[in-house]
Amino acid sequence: MNNSERDLRGIIASLVFAAIGVLAIYHARDFSPLGAVFPRTIAAAMIVLCAVYVVFAVLRPIAVEKPQPGSAGRRIALAIAMLAWALLLEPLGFLLTSIACFAATLVIANYDKWTPRLAVTYAGVGILVLGTLYGVFSYVLQVPFPTGVFL
């Protein structure tokens, strides 16, 4: 096969999963027999499947699908923004964190040239989306959002 190659990513992932399986079996020694039977069985099955996968991947090169290309920087920035959003909800409050992180993700996702008009438009979108959903959830559905240190 011309486009075939060894699935190195798959091999690496399988080895990691096999290690997770070993850890799962190791920790299962502390469980009662009834509590241990299911995770032990699944972990053992996962180790076997990973081993078979590695053997197949080494012996038989396959056509490997390339991951979707794109900006690594923006992806990392989004990951950081999402993590910050989830972690700061309680200390900073839901509304404040959401305003900041909404703005951050908007900047990350924007590919157009920033103009005053665009900035005002997106600010309006942000106020509309955040205001409407926060209002509905907080006042209509009575979801008790964390207020944090400021609100």
Added chain:
Amino acid sequence: MASRDPSTWGNGHVPGIEFLIKALTPLNILLAVGGVIAGTVIGALPGLTATMAVAVLVPLTFGMEPASALIALGAIYTGAIYGGAYSAVLLNTPGTPSAIATTFDGYPMARRGDGDLAITLACLASVTGGLVGAAFLLLLAPPLAKFALQFGPVEYFWLAVFGLTLIAALSEGSVLRGLIGGCIGLLLSAIGTAEVGGDIRYTGELKSLLGGIDVVSALIGLYCVPVLMDLVATPDPHLKLTHEVAGFRFREALRIAWRSKSNLARSSVIGTLVGILPGAGGSIASLVAYAEARRVSKNPSSFGKGEPNGILATESSNNATVGGGFIPTLVLGIPGTPPDAVILGALLVQGIRTGPSLFSEQSQIVYTFIYGLFLATILMLPIGLVIGRYAFKSIVSIPKAALVPSVAFLTILGSYAVHNNAHETQQMVVLGLIAWVLGRFGFTASPIVLGLILGTIAESGFVQGYLIGNAKGSALMEFLTRPLSAGIIAFILLTLLYPLVKGRIGAPKLPSNE
């Protein structure tokens, strides 16, 4: 009146037309319309489940007449199950767990420019499934309720295994990778306090993991975060638009649905039967129906790549669980699905005692409600089409810079609102990032989700069945010899082996020049 006599059920006798007339009062029609709209909108938001939709709106029904209150709740419920399809198709994020399997073909259809057709197909299928479920509720409630009582832990275990056979179908490129993904999901389902035995497993001393990984939050993370990660990476539009959004593509959808009428009928019946099993619900129903639709299909390899039959199967089956779930709820007082448990509570507040005598002693309420459920389901067609078209048009026309933060906000909001718990939001984000990394290594989210959802059912069914079997003398016999178990095992084997047998026997001989 014959229609009030439960002994006439199951004999093809249709309870009186007078109840239909009572269901068609202006107030009931208004409640059905409002309920379907509210349910559809809530169900469309990732993280807000049908249970939540019913739960948050149930206090509004306390001042109503019992039949009207039930119609409103039934409409909210059926609307929410359908609404889950919107985000499944347009954002690859199931709005409700019932719509997980809708993502398999709905999102690929949207990616290739057929999102509007997918939404219309979902609407048609939901209405069909809802009507079939309601018809079963009207005509066959008592015998089906008895059937539900035959299901023990062993049958639930095999049902979960049946759902897991779908992994083979969901494994893009490699069944082995899919199976490994399924194992990861099953291991994730073991995190937290064990349902049987109470062991605390794999929590790493984190109190936030004692309750395990919340399925809804996990779903949002596993499906939605990777989509967001890829959305920001390129300036390309989110969804292709191959044509002007001018109509519903209703005729085209109707033609496809008519060609697939056997799939619709089969999936609706599967949804009804799974719906009557207490605790099973729309997610299991749609997975089982999807597996069956794929097995029976002449072109199973098209499933997972934007096959309309996949959407028809999942959406008809999950909406059929609405009527199906009401069967044990009303006949036995055992909620068939989680939203039914909330509705059961509302019935108690209304002073209605469910049970076998309900249909004879309070037949006016029950039959008016059942006809009201028909009404709400039929109304879902125009309402669903209009909302669906608006949702599709909005998603394809919103610039990425506005779409990404809006969807990200919804994921945070939805995962938090499930239990008002910020830890679940953190789990959602972490699982989402892991899913994106795994995607780069060739492991897709669907088998993991399947394992996560079915793991708890499989484990508790297995352990309870094992204990019961040991007490009887042989666990193995308990698992293999019960008639219903044997039936499900036969289906599992059929699902797994049929493609192989079909491939060997049915493979056409190619002409020599090919």
